[in-house]
Amino acid sequence: MALVRVLDFRQDEHGDWLAVLSCGHTQHLRHQPPWQNRAWVLDAQQRQAQLEKPFLCGWCATEHAASEALTERPNKDLHKER
Numbered sequence: 001m002a003l004v005r006v007l008d009f010r011q012d013e014h015g016d017w018l019a020v021l022s023c024g025h026t027q028h029l030r031h032q033p034p035w036q037n038r039a040w041v042l043d044a045q046q047r048q049a050q051l052e053k054p055f056l057c058g059w060c061a062t063e064h065a066a067s068e069a070l071t072e073r074p075n076k077d078l079h080k081e082r
Helices: 044-050 058-073
Strands: 004-009 015-020 026-028 054-055
Touching: 015 054
Parallel strands: none
Antiparallel strands: 004 015, 004 054, 015 026
């Protein structure tokens, strides 16, 4: 699991909110019901309340999964004759 902390929030060029994370990544946090129900991102006080809270970074999780897949792959000699 890739838990990091929310350091700040900013808006992108379309006005959508992004969480700035302690790992250096950013994560969009959109409120688009019924698919994404995050009404709290629209309120400054509720965003403020999320600062420093743990957050699961999807980018770090993907990087971690890819790294694990590479290390778990059996070491095969590609030049070996069959």
